[in-house]
Amino acid sequence: MTDTPGIDPVIEAYSRCAGEYGSAENQESCWGRSSRSLWPRLRPRPEHRLVADVGCGPGATLVDLASRVAPGTRLIGVEPAAGLREQALAATAALPAVEIRDGRFESLPFADGEVGYLYSLMAFHWVADPEAGAREVARVLAPGGEADLHFIGRWNGRELIKATSPIFLRHMGPARLLSAARLRRQLTVEAARQLFQGALPDRAVEVDERYETHHDTLEGHWAWWVRIEGQMLSIPADRRKECEREVRDALAKLATPEGIPYTLHILHVRVGPG
Amino acid sequence: VNDLIAIATEWVRANRMPDADPSLEVTPTTDLLSSGLLDSLAFVDLVALLEERAGRTIDLAELDPAVFSNLAGLCGAFAEGSPR
Numbered sequence: 001m002t003d004t005p006g007i008d009p010v011i012e013a014y015s016r017c018a019g020e021y022g023s024a025e026n027q028e029s030c031w032g033r034s035s036r037s038l039w040p041r042l043r044p045r046p047e048h049r050l051v052a053d054v055g056c057g058p059g060a061t062l063v064d065l066a067s068r069v070a071p072g073t074r075l076i077g078v079e080p081a082a083g084l085r086e087q088a089l090a091a092t093a094a095l096p097a098v099e100i101r102d103g104r105f106e107s108l109p110f111a112d113g114e115v116g117y118l119y120s121l122m123a124f125h126w127v128a129d130p131e132a133g134a135r136e137v138a139r140v141l142a143p144g145g146e147a148d149l150h151f152i153g154r155w156n157g158r159e160l161i162k163a164t165s166p167i168f169l170r171h172m173g174p175a176r177l178l179s180a181a182r183l184r185r186q187l188t189v190e191a192a193r194q195l196f197q198g199a200l201p202d203r204a205v206e207v208d209e210r211y212e213t214h215h216d217t218l219e220g221h222w223a224w225w226v227r228i229e230g231q232m233l234s235i236p237a238d239r240r241k242e243c244e245r246e247v248r249d250a251l252a253k254l255a256t257p258e259g260i261p262y263t264l265h266i267l268h269v270r271v272g273p274g
Numbered sequence: 275v276n277d278l279i280a281i282a283t284e285w286v287r288a289n290r291m292p293d294a295d296p297s298l299e300v301t302p303t304t305d306l307l308s309s310g311l312l313d314s315l316a317f318v319d320l321v322a323l324l325e326e327r328a329g330r331t332i333d334l335a336e337l338d339p340a341v342f343s344n345l346a347g348l349c350g351a352f353a354e355g356s357p358r
Binding site: 154155158161162165166168169170173174175177178180181182184186 | 291292293305307308310313314315317318321333334335337339342343
């Protein structure tokens with residue numbers, strides 16, 4: 001992980017691991033299952049002529065949605081990680097209604113009031129500047145536009161965090177541990193409500209939260225967790241192997257007859273026309 | 275340093291993780307991370323608070339993890355830190 005000024009380490013990490021993103025292990029992990037469970041909850045209407053997926057990743061949601069939007073609807077995926085954009089382009093190549101653009105929440109590639117329906121799955125917690133991200137959502141939404149944002153909240157993954165934070169502190173030291181923590185903007189439901197209601201004062205904004213506990217094998221968790229969060233942690237190369245061994249031991253100790261639990265804390269921001 | 279420890283203790287009591295063992299007490303030598311009283315996101319806020327209240331900064335890269343994770347060590351480091 002680099003700390004080069006001007007390079008977003010989150011985007012860099014996601015771009016680097018793009019090849020593994022679509023793996024069966026990731027798709028069947030708690031993240032993959034939870035994301036797919038949200039697809040039916042996305043609600044584009046026939047009057048939404050432009051639908052935006054912000055943080056579209058490899059484009060799987062766009063492929064699903066393309067089959068159920070009204071004819072003539074344009075679907076635009078926005079993804080800052082070049083490696084994932086390439087995957088999204090490949091996945092949607094046969095879908096003429098879909099376009100993939102470079103961009104991020106803080107600088108959405110849309111004109112003012114252009115987007116009829118904006119959605120985002122498991123991405124907003126990576127924004128570098130949540131206030132700017134919320135302002136951009138407000139800017140691009142059409143007067144009658146709607147939005148659904150689902151992202152992880154402050155109390156996500158407590159089981160694994162409690163078990164592994166002391167290990168990471170020992171191997172990384174305080175400076176790297178806090179640098180990694182600062183990459184995530186995990187909001188409480190109250191903070192998310194204040195953020196979006198403040199940015200969209202003339203809209204109907206509802207924010208709710210829910211918890212989903214998933215159980216998986218050690219290898220199942222390892223498949224997604226090390227690939228995504230582990231890469232954010234900048235573990236020195238000479239300590240990585242020992243750190244990973246200790247982390248695996250710590251996760252194994254969490255096992256129950258159902259598997260190793262991981263509780264997702266998911267926030268849902270729903271923006272109505274107002 | 276005792277003033278800083280008092281400020282930090284009050285903050286930790288108010289911001290302890292909701293799933294932390296309710297019987298755990300916050301003392302200057304409690305390991306806040308391994309006890310589950312705080313996580314790394316909360317430590318970001320605690321360090322910012324101590325910087326502001328101490329008027330000093332510390333070099334986290336040079337700090338021993340065992341010193342960092344309890345209030346006696348962390349507040350002691352801030353008491354001896356560089357003026358902001």
